Amino acid sequence: MSSRPSQSAETSTIVYKCIVRYNFTMTQARTPLVDTAQPFLRAAEHFNHTLFEGQLPPHTVSLQRHMRALSLFLPSRWRKTTGSTMHEVALNPALFAERPLLMILQAIVQGQCHLWQHTYGSPSRAGYHNSEWSSKMETLGFTVSVPGAPHRKTGQHVIVTPVARGPFVASCVEWIEQGSAIDWLDQGFVPSEINVLSLTGAHLRAATRRHLLLPVCDGFQRLVSVINTDHAKRKRKVCYRCPRCQTSVWGKEGLALKCLQCSARYAVVPAALRRPQRQHERASSLG
Numbered sequence: 001m002s003s004r005p006s007q008s009a010e011t012s013t014i015v016y017k018c019i020v021r022y023n024f025t026m027t028q029a030r031t032p033l034v035d036t037a038q039p040f041l042r043a044a045e046h047f048n049h050t051l052f053e054g055q056l057p058p059h060t061v062s063l064q065r066h067m068r069a070l071s072l073f074l075p076s077r078w079r080k081t082t083g084s085t086m087h088e089v090a091l092n093p094a095l096f097a098e099r100p101l102l103m104i105l106q107a108i109v110q111g112q113c114h115l116w117q118h119t120y121g122s123p124s125r126a127g128y129h130n131s132e133w134s135s136k137m138e139t140l141g142f143t144v145s146v147p148g149a150p151h152r153k154t155g156q157h158v159i160v161t162p163v164a165r166g167p168f169v170a171s172c173v174e175w176i177e178q179g180s181a182i183d184w185l186d187q188g189f190v191p192s193e194i195n196v197l198s199l200t201g202a203h204l205r206a207a208t209r210r211h212l213l214l215p216v217c218d219g220f221q222r223l224v225s226v227i228n229t230d231h232a233k234r235k236r237k238v239c240y241r242c243p244r245c246q247t248s249v250w251g252k253e254g255l256a257l258k259c260l261q262c263s264a265r266y267a268v269v270p271a272a273l274r275r276p277q278r279q280h281e282r283a284s285s286l287g
Contacts, residue, residue: 032184037063039180040091040108047109050171051140056115059087061108065094065188071107073114087115093186097217101182104216105172106142106162113137129158141166165203173204176211185220240266 040061048056066072070092077088089111096104117123117133124130134144134153141163146152162168204212241248242259249257249266257266 032186033063036093036182036184037061039182040104042180043105043175044089044108044112046175047105047112047171050174051109051167052112052116055120056112057087057119059089059112059115062088062090063093064090065092065186066090070095070099070104071111073111073118075115075118087118089115094188096182097185097220098215100213101176101216102162102169102172102212105175106160106168109140109168110137110160113140128154128156130154134158139167141168141170172212173208176208181211182216185216239269241269242266 044059044061048054060078072090074088074090076085078086080086089108091104091107113133113136114123116136121132121136122130123133129144131154137144137160143161143163144153145159145161146155147157147159149155237250238253239248239250240255240257242262242264244262244264245259247259247261248269251257255266258264259266
């Protein structure tokens with residue numbers, strides 16, 4: 001830093017005109033936030049070009065822990081000083097451990113499909129998957145169905161399954177073979193019930209199949225033992241729902257409950273079918 005004083009003729013105040021030269025180098029330290037977010041940012045850009053023909057507006061992928069949803073689409077979440085906005089697809093790192101990488105990549109594409117509909121289509125209420133959204137997902141290489149009604153394709157909660165030789169899986173294989181991987185995993189593990197992927201991936205190379213279809217935690221041996229210990233220590237509550245009245249209660253596993261209104265027995269509700277909690281912001285749940 002160099003400074004050169006000058007004195008004002010009227011006020012006799014000394015003014016320092018400073019020239020500051022910054023000469024430093026950013027440390028190359030690897031951090032979980034950067035290392036984990038960067039591959040998914042590249043994946044979103046990759047999917048935008050390979051699946052959406054580069055039509056999606058600028059958007060970002062973030063990591064934040066929220067409810068039990070794997071991802072959320074947050075329209076116009078960010079605003080710049082110039083007034084421009086940017087959309088966000090938020091991933092929940094607390095749900096990565098027991099899921100295959102393919103399911104996490106699928107959550108990104110589901111969010112991007114909400115973004116596509118938000119930009120070019122006619123979205124329904126927050127979290128609802130209408131026929132336009134489902135049709136778009138099918139063109140991307142997925143099948144869409146409703147729990148308990150496999151012939152339906154619209155609803156608040158839907159089951160989205162990748163087609164083995166569809167465009168989405170092909171795009172994921174291309175992304176994996178570029179050398180992308182997850183090096184960090186959130187130890188704040190949240191156990192949940194998930195649907196096992198029916199995709200066998202028999203047509204994929206062994207290394208690619210291992211990266212895409214095995215649970216992410218399989219690559220973290222120490223984490224696996226910690227997770228198993230936490231499973232034994234944690235007192236888990238489950239959701240029970242009356243099949244007729246649709247009333248829900250929470251309690252420990254193994255309870256035998258009966259509805260006093262209709263005398264029907266309460267049934268355990270899988271995590272994938274539980275209704276997400278209300279949020280103060282308009283967001284689409286993809287869990």
